[in-house]
Amino acid sequence: MEKTLENTALLLIDIQNDYFPGGRFELDRSDAAAVQARAALDFFRERNLPVIHVQHISMQPGATFFLPGTPGAEIHPRVEPRPGEAVVLKHFPNSFRETDLQERLRALGVKRLVVTGMMTLMCVDATVRAAADLGYAVTVLHDACAARSLEHNGQSVPAPQVHAAFLAALGMAYAQVVSTADFVAQAGD
Secondary structure, three states: OOOOOOOEEEEEEOOEHHHOOOOOOOOEOHHHHHHHHHHHHHHHHHOOOOEEEEEEOOOOOOOOOOOOOOHHHOEOHHHOOOOOOEEEEEOOOOOOOOOOHHHHHHHHOOOEEEEEEEOHHHHHHHHHHHHHHOOOEEEEEEEEEEEOOEEEOOEEEOHHHHHHHHHHHHHHHOOEEEOHHHHHHHHOO
């Protein structure tokens, strides 16, 4: 990891109320991931580095969470945007699809992204792959992301294994995958 944070932005993807206990689509370890995402957010804020929040609003017929105008669609209070911090609204897993994210990053001169968010297996995965394909150097903070269990062909896959498998795949070619503490230690002044 490079010591310099020049041209680096933090991307917080879909850290929204419906993913937390009591929400409409609870994830495994969402609270713990949000604590780590907040640590990364504080790190970037203290250094006046760009921070971009991504908020998913479900527009598909039959959607059951992140519904427009509901408390569950709101960004979680732990990582609530401050005035002046960008919020990109999206309707697809890939945060670049039909949004102004790419334009915002270009305007800021961003070349490197540090990614946190939810879900590891969907929006984090889709966004990281797209970012790498667009030429960004990407770091994913694995403990600042959360997943959920899946089922495939009658086999249940526990959330920690889903999380690990997706991060292992991203780490092969799309991103550097590190803990929040390791990122802060390596990138800190």
